[in-house]
Structure formats: C-alpha cells, structure tokens
Amino acid sequence: MSAAAAQRATAFAPASVGNVGVGFDILGFSVDVLGDRVTASVSATPGVTIKAIRGVADDLPLEAAQNTAGRAVQALVEAAAPAFGIELEIEKGIPLGSGLGGSAASAVAGVVAANRLLQTPFSKLDLLKFAMQGEAVASGSLHVDNIAPSLFGGLVLTVGIDHPRVKQIPVPKGVRAVVVHPHLYLATKEARAVLSKTIGMSDFVWQTANLAGFIAGCYSNDVDMIRASFEDVLIEPQRQSMIPGFADVKAAAMAQGALGCSISGAGPTIFAWALAEQAQSALAAMEAQFASRQIGVDGWVVDIESAGARLVEI
Amino acid sequence: MSAAAAQRATAFAPASVGNVGVGFDILGFSVDVLGDRVTASVSATPGVTIKAIRGVADDLPLEAAQNTAGRAVQALVEAAAPAFGIELEIEKGIPLGSGLGGSAASAVAGVVAANRLLQTPFSKLDLLKFAMQGEAVASGSLHVDNIAPSLFGGLVLTVGIDHPRVKQIPVPKGVRAVVVHPHLYLATKEARAVLSKTIGMSDFVWQTANLAGFIAGCYSNDVDMIRASFEDVLIEPQRQSMIPGFADVKAAAMAQGALGCSISGAGPTIFAWALAEQAQSALAAMEAQFASRQIGVDGWVVDIESAGARLVEI
Structure with a gap:
C-alpha cells in the first residue's frame, strides 16, 4: 500500500x-x-x-x-x-x-x-x-x-x-475584460434548453467568420479585427431575453468603446472586452444599467491572462 | 476628360x-x-x-x-x-x-x-x-x-x-499543399444545392472547434494541432459522393502522412496539406487512386504562401 x-x-x-x-x-x-x-x-x-x-x-x-x-x-x-x-x-x-x-x-x-x-x-x-x-x-x-x-x-x-x-491563445496587450454579475440566478441546464437544435447555413458562416477573425485578431495583435468579429449572431439572440436589461447593458458597454460585449456562459453575468483606458468607464456604465433596474451587481475589470488553478497555502 | x-x-x-x-x-x-x-x-x-x-x-x-x-x-x-x-x-x-x-x-x-x-x-x-x-x-x-x-x-x-x-494567416514552414485535379466537371451551383440548409448543434460545435484549432495551429506553428483539427465534419460528408473515389483518394493521402485532406471548394479537385518530405508521395498516392478508375488527373505540390494577383508583362 x-x-x-x-x-x-x-x-x-x-x-x-x-x-x-x-x-x-x-x-x-x-x-x-x-x-x-x-x-x-x-x-x-x-x-x-x-x-x-x-x-x-x-x-x-x-x-x-x-x-x-x-x-x-x-x-x-x-x-x-x-x-x-x-x-x-x-x-x-x-x-x-x-x-x-x-x-x-x-x-x-x-x-x-x-x-x-x-x-x-x-x-x-x-x-x-x-x-x-x-x-x-x-x-x-x-x-x-x-x-x-x-x-x-x-x-x-x-x-x-x-x-x-x-x-x-494570446490576448493583445492593453485589452482587459469587464465582468458584471447581476444578482440573479440562471441554471445552465435551463439556459441550454432554450437553444435551437439546428442552425441556419448563413448564420453558421457568419458565426464561423467571427470566430476565426477573433482568434486571428488575438494572435496577430489586431484590435480592429477583434472588434469587427466580436459578435455572437447565434446564441446571444436566443438567450438575451433571459437577462433583464441585457440589450441596454451591452449598448452601454459599446458606447464606452468596448471591443465587444456578450453573455458569460449561460448568463446572467455579462462580460465585455475593452482597452484598459475604457475598461473602468465601461464597467460603470454597465453597472448603472442594472442599478437603474434595482438589480444588485458585482463588477470587475480583470487581466485576461492568468496562472490558472494552483495549489495554495491555507 | x-x-x-x-x-x-x-x-x-x-x-x-x-x-x-x-x-x-x-x-x-x-x-x-x-x-x-x-x-x-x-x-x-x-x-x-x-x-x-x-x-x-x-x-x-x-x-x-x-x-x-x-x-x-x-x-x-x-x-x-x-x-x-x-x-x-x-x-x-x-x-x-x-x-x-x-x-x-x-x-x-x-x-x-x-x-x-x-x-x-x-x-x-x-x-x-x-x-x-x-x-x-x-x-x-x-x-x-x-x-x-x-x-x-x-x-x-x-x-x-x-x-x-x-x-x-501564416502557414508553418515546411507545410505544402498537394492539389489533385481529376478531369471531371462539377458546377459550383449544383455542389451548393446538395448542401443541407441547416446544421445540427453538435456538428456546429465540432466544426467550429476544428476551425479554431486549425487557425490557432497555423499562428502558433503547431503542426500537431493542425493535424488534429483538419477535419470537415459538415460539408465534405454531404459532397463527397459527387466525386468518384473521394474516400479512397483521401485515405491514400492520409496513409502517406498528410495533415488533412478535403474537397477544394465545390470539387472535384481534392487537396491535402502535408509536410514537405511527404508531399510528393501523397501526390502520387492520390493520383494513383484516380488512375485506377481511368480518370485523368493533373496534380501539383505547391507552396501555400504566394504573392497573389499581380501585373505581368506580356
């Protein structure tokens, strides 16, 4: 033994x-x-x-x-x-x-x-x-x-x-993630259940172009390409109604210059990517949208690169 | 004027x-x-x-x-x-x-x-x-x-x-394209018409993972990742029956160590990617499959990088 x-x-x-x-x-x-x-x-x-x-x-x-x-x-x-x-x-x-x-x-x-x-x-x-x-x-x-x-x-x-x-995948220097967690509960199983089982061909081509452009933009440090391709045309339209105020929160982030904004996983957390100089104002604008609906939030601006899981002393 | x-x-x-x-x-x-x-x-x-x-x-x-x-x-x-x-x-x-x-x-x-x-x-x-x-x-x-x-x-x-x-998108050094053109005619419009108008969700995820892996592999010079992700699970299965011998031609290329093999556009040309040392044998093996079916071919091993369209003197 x-x-x-x-x-x-x-x-x-x-x-x-x-x-x-x-x-x-x-x-x-x-x-x-x-x-x-x-x-x-x-x-x-x-x-x-x-x-x-x-x-x-x-x-x-x-x-x-x-x-x-x-x-x-x-x-x-x-x-x-x-x-x-x-x-x-x-x-x-x-x-x-x-x-x-x-x-x-x-x-x-x-x-x-x-x-x-x-x-x-x-x-x-x-x-x-x-x-x-x-x-x-x-x-x-x-x-x-x-x-x-x-x-x-x-x-x-x-x-x-x-x-x-x-x-x-490398993330261009100067890009931050903005993460806003509204105090709402969404079960992943339910959020998956709303999704259509099939995808139309033109949506497929559009979404794959965006995915490919996003990854190519990350590797080549091309923030403009990331911005142009940072759009989920498939899943977000099906899930956004599950998150009160989603459209306004996204619009608020984009108005502050975010590169893109979408649903984190199955939601209700919403995330955006933004250049460092716009990240704090994007966070404030996104939080304000939830606050105006009397929904409490936690929010963060974070570096995307990280060491991942690790042993810690306690 | x-x-x-x-x-x-x-x-x-x-x-x-x-x-x-x-x-x-x-x-x-x-x-x-x-x-x-x-x-x-x-x-x-x-x-x-x-x-x-x-x-x-x-x-x-x-x-x-x-x-x-x-x-x-x-x-x-x-x-x-x-x-x-x-x-x-x-x-x-x-x-x-x-x-x-x-x-x-x-x-x-x-x-x-x-x-x-x-x-x-x-x-x-x-x-x-x-x-x-x-x-x-x-x-x-x-x-x-x-x-x-x-x-x-x-x-x-x-x-x-x-x-x-x-x-x-950069292509790893040492990777060549093998291109085999059988003397058959396929109209793009017809080859598009055979395609299903919708895609199942799990095929979608699989295909997008392969696309993303392929692009990430190219950028990061990761030939193993290119090989692992070089598979069309959506379009090729719908079109391959339009090309006599496709499955055998592909198998022949893969048996020679090709990184991947699929249909060029709407076909009938078939292409593979291979490391330089395997490219000529892949070409010969692919051509032999068409020859055994009494189908004439042209075939080439080419560098993928190129200057693109240009003015020429005539």
Whole structure:
C-alpha cells in the first residue's frame, strides 16, 4: 500500500467566462478575481467523501457522485486507484448560477488538490478530463469552455471532447475584460434548453467568420479585427431575453468603446472586452444599467491572462 | 476628360482552394502554379466589352454582365466612372468547374488589370468587393473564399461580406499543399444545392472547434494541432459522393502522412496539406487512386504562401 505524497493540499481555481461570444462550448477565459478552493485530505474512508461545503453557496450536494468536485475527484480516483480515500472540503467563492463557471472551478480545484496527494501525479490534460466528468454533473453536458481556462488560465480554446487538445491563445496587450454579475440566478441546464437544435447555413458562416477573425485578431495583435468579429449572431439572440436589461447593458458597454460585449456562459453575468483606458468607464456604465433596474451587481475589470488553478497555502 | 494612367495592362491571378475543409465560404489559399490572365485596354466603346476569351475554356459568355471578369470590371467602372471604356481579353488557365477558383481568378485578374488604367487606383480591399460581384455571376452567391486568396495570396481568411476584412494567416514552414485535379466537371451551383440548409448543434460545435484549432495551429506553428483539427465534419460528408473515389483518394493521402485532406471548394479537385518530405508521395498516392478508375488527373505540390494577383508583362 503506497503512501500518499502529501496528507493534505488546497487548490484555488479561478472563475471563468465561457463561450466568449463567438466560441460556443469551445472558448473561455479565466476571471482570476474570484474562484473556488478545495482542500483534499487523505482519509481512511475509501473513495471520495465530502466533509463540508462553505462559502457563497452551501446547499450543494454532499454526496460525492452528485457534486461537481466530488465527481471530478472520483474520476481521478478511478484512474489512479490510490490506496487511500480522499476527503474534500469545498469553499465556494463563485455564486451558483452566475454564469462564471462555478461548477467548473470546483471540479478543477478538486482534481488539482487531490492530484497533489498522489505519488504519481497526472498531467494537466488528464486533470482536464477528470474535471469534465464533474462539470457534466452540474450542466448535463461534457463541455469544456469553463474547465479549460480555470485549469490553464487565460484565454483557452479546447478542441475535441474524447481527446481534448488545449490551446492558450494570446490576448493583445492593453485589452482587459469587464465582468458584471447581476444578482440573479440562471441554471445552465435551463439556459441550454432554450437553444435551437439546428442552425441556419448563413448564420453558421457568419458565426464561423467571427470566430476565426477573433482568434486571428488575438494572435496577430489586431484590435480592429477583434472588434469587427466580436459578435455572437447565434446564441446571444436566443438567450438575451433571459437577462433583464441585457440589450441596454451591452449598448452601454459599446458606447464606452468596448471591443465587444456578450453573455458569460449561460448568463446572467455579462462580460465585455475593452482597452484598459475604457475598461473602468465601461464597467460603470454597465453597472448603472442594472442599478437603474434595482438589480444588485458585482463588477470587475480583470487581466485576461492568468496562472490558472494552483495549489495554495491555507 | 481625364486620360487613362496606362493604355493597356495585363494581370495574372492564381487559382485557389476554397473552404480549406474547416472554413466553409471564409477560408482559402492560393495555388500559384496555374491561373487566369486578363488584359485590360482603353477603349472608345463606353463601359466594359470583352474582345476575346482564350485558353482552357473558351465557351464563356462574351457579354460583360454575364462574364465573371466582365461583371467585376463593370463594378469597378461603376465606382470609378472613368472617361473611357475598358476592353478585356481573357486567357483562362484554370479549367471550368474544377473547384480551383477559376471564376474568382478571372474576376480578380480583371479588376487588377483594369485598376492599372485608372489615374486614381483603388485599394486591394475595394478590388475585392468588385471581384465579388463577378464571382456572384458564376456561383450565384457572394462568397469570397476564392477571391481573397487569389487577390492577396497565401492562406486568407475573410470576415464579413458588406465590409469584408481580410487576414493573411501564416502557414508553418515546411507545410505544402498537394492539389489533385481529376478531369471531371462539377458546377459550383449544383455542389451548393446538395448542401443541407441547416446544421445540427453538435456538428456546429465540432466544426467550429476544428476551425479554431486549425487557425490557432497555423499562428502558433503547431503542426500537431493542425493535424488534429483538419477535419470537415459538415460539408465534405454531404459532397463527397459527387466525386468518384473521394474516400479512397483521401485515405491514400492520409496513409502517406498528410495533415488533412478535403474537397477544394465545390470539387472535384481534392487537396491535402502535408509536410514537405511527404508531399510528393501523397501526390502520387492520390493520383494513383484516380488512375485506377481511368480518370485523368493533373496534380501539383505547391507552396501555400504566394504573392497573389499581380501585373505581368506580356
């Protein structure tokens, strides 16, 4: 019976914006001002147990198979078959149903912490696959657009589900993300249910042109191309009515010179990209729109590049 | 009445591969081993007239409005309103219905030659718009995936139709295109007609992931990512039955180590990308598949980067 490499480890995984407008289910970026922490400890109880859930959400399932972090660590345990059990303590920093990748962050923090206990740790790409199993518990689908940026940090593209490949995409210097979280709740499953099952050919061509232009603009430091292609013609029109005031919030951001503005993941959080000199005024304008509707908000201006999930001392 | 800047000019515009598998209607690359030439001359006859069509296709419309080069130069004349007429002589080097962007090349060569006659020449982006008008005569749609690479050269992304933006995408050093043209005829209009008008959501996500991965792979010199994402899950399955032996030709290319293989534009030309050391064997293997079906072919290994359309001395 091999011993654990450590008795206890804590990991932080950042929040994230999924879809990024033009990259439905494949593109996301980390929002490193908030995140979830998971502590993994060697336990005499076999398998995965959850000792406690604290923080901004505490009514999550304590049964490991039903919990995003629990299920993700179960997937890791199934692959590693360690000679000990793993007990988790989860501290939620990301509100439930905010569209900020909270379930992904818990899953990622769980596997990063648990990985530290193993004598032979897994690669990040393996951890990605384990975390996807956890994310599926919450969202009902195997999408990776929050998992990958929470784990790797920055703007991240994921290609493939069975054999995912991850690409960190450079973001032009001077570009910031503006993230506004209204105090409303939207379940990812419901937000997915409103989406049409099919896409028209001309919308397809338009959306793919925007996606390609956005990525080419990032790689080539071409802010004008990013601005020109930063438009979701497919998903946003179907979901925007679920967020009170969305059109006005977006218009407010664009009026301040934002490069683009759309829904973070399934919403209700709204994000924009803006040059640093316009980011604070875009944030204020977006928040003011929610305030005028008596909806409370949290808002941040963040660097998009980030270290991603990491072990922390507690 | 302002005089012409030149009495006569000839331009060459290269053939091109449209779609490039993952970039339906938005991505293309130039194939600079063959192309069309158009000579534009100042004429006393107002508007645009076509004096002659020669080369590998001579049964094209002589009426300017029905001819791709003629219509493109008409669009230029409508915008410039020169005090002289323009007469065109067209020399086709690209076979009709080959899927090698022949109509686009004639339109591009036409506007590049005619532009040389103007005292105040247009920008390349303006020429792109004029050439699109010509392409629409042949294909029935305003797509730019052949026009842009023929005009600019190399691997080119176009975002937008009304206000197109063009991005030349770098191709990793050592990557070559293999292009095999079977002696069959496929009309673009017919090849478009077979396509479904709608796309399923999961195919959409898969195709967009491949497109994004392909572009990211090109920018980051990541041949493995290009290989992993070089798959058209949408259009190729609908069109491949129009090309006898397609599946075998593709399998032959992949068996030689090609990075990917798909239909050039609407077909029947098939293209592959391969590392330089595998390109010739991929070409031979692809040609052999057509030969075994008693179908004649032309085939080339080409550098993807190219200067694009240019004025030439004749």
